[in-house]
Amino acid sequence: MIEAVALTKLYGDSRVVDGASLTLDAPGVTAIIGPNGAGKSTLLSMIARLLPIDEGKAFVDGLDVTRAKGDELARRISVLRQENGLLARLTVRDLIGFGRFPHSKGRLTANDHVKITEALAFLDLEPLAERFLDELSGGQRQRAFVAMVLAQDTKAILLDEPLNNLDIRHAVSMMRLVRRAADELGKIVVVVLHDINFASAYADRIVAMREGRIVVDGPVEAVVSEETIEAVFGLPVLVREIEGQRTCLFRR
């Protein structure tokens, strides 16, 4: 479904993404972790055609992302960026409605309204549906954008730091939602996460990046170990199995 082949992004002489290859075919949750500036957002942006690719190729459902028609890709892959700016003053429901654009081209059908209502419910946003986005807290707004991505109803979903601004309850809800999307709806979800424990608890597979390269790519057990995490983040950590879950602890 998603295939990145030796993707590279250059800014001047620095290769901020350097020959990153990634294949995602089965439904599931893949977490991308790595320090600030590792190139996580850049990699996602190239796959989602938000940034031009300097070297390598990216395919979504067999379509070359640099050549395929925008609306065909928009029915197959959706992306949530790390930060979102808006010109129009919209309500939450309006925004989620835009997620249906690739399907309805701006004229919402009854089916679209069903999808919008579902997305509102999924993200716990019903009470806020008619509120304007600039009247929401950062976390509420973040959920509204995720709901829009969900309403787009694509097989592949890329989320760049969806836990930004979320309190612990909504962060857990968001990750459970991501799991449900993969398990019940068969979606291929890629999430950039900073909290290794969230990645360890909810992901099937973890991709770790450092200085533009993918340094580890494998199941949780293979990645969340003291040696690997230290190698990726340059920080000594303790990894313990707690309640059957790999957990990362930090020394004072």
Place this chain on the structure above:
Amino acid sequence: MADVAGNHVSAAAEDPAQVAPKRAARQHSLRMLAFLAVLALFSCALFMTLGARGNWSFVLPFRAPKLAAMIVVGHAIALSTVIFQTLSGNRILTPSIMGFDALYALIQTLMVVVAGTAFVTAADPMALFFAQTAVMILFALGLYGSLIGRGARDLLRLLLVGVILGVLFRSLAGFLQRLIDPNAFVVLQDRLYASFNGIETDLLAVAVVAIGLVTFAFWRLLPQLDVLALGRDTAISLGVDPVRLTQLSLGLVAVLVSVSTALVGPVTFFGLLVASLAVALVGSRRHAETLIAASLIAVICLVGGQTILERVLGFDTALGIIIEFLGGIVFLAIVLKRGIQ
């Protein structure tokens, strides 16, 4: 509370008092549009009838073209401004502030300098008009397309480049105008500062058709423009190509600006006035609503203002100045408000 993953946490996430339904928003904007439409119609009716003595066959041909020109130009300015603001990603810029009008004046001047007055006065006004518009579209795409299309959304840079280009065009035109002989200058002056009086009817007809076509084109593009207002990345993610849409729209805006400028001369701040009022009155949730409101407000300002000045107060030429003055104040108010925030 039904939670995302079916867990039940008792803590209320949102304060129920904040959950005031805003379904009324849409009805409010529809009511506002109806009100503006009535006001616009009323202004037009007043303009046609107030102080009309004697024979309609005399009054009609005199007033009707002027009214038509005001409606067409008002609509063109409103449309071009609202769209331009979406393309540039902010609500301060207008095509005029970015130097579109000055570009028009420069092209006119160059035409007189290069081709000579004999050519300009003898040439078919239509052909001239189309050639001029084509040049303007190319220029606009080259100059502003590169600034706006590629996600350059730095407001200050855009504004600065626009203002500098505007000054450059204006000074170049002014310099060239000083070089040409007085007779040529008079011909040019005529073309640069037309007013709502003495509109050429054939040009008016062309303008109506051109602006009508552009309006239709934009009407088809509105859903995509709504998506573009979500920002470049979201637009791409939803399958809209921002570069292509921006180029197409900039070309259409260039048509609107050159048509309205050819018809009545340049206005700098009027577009900002009507666009800001429209956003304040009906919001910016959908281009369709904002655009209709802006057009109606433009018609109300132009026709209503002209009626009051001409029929009630007895002035004739001051409308442009007053509207520019008000628009300038709105511009300053917006800039200051943003600066403080």
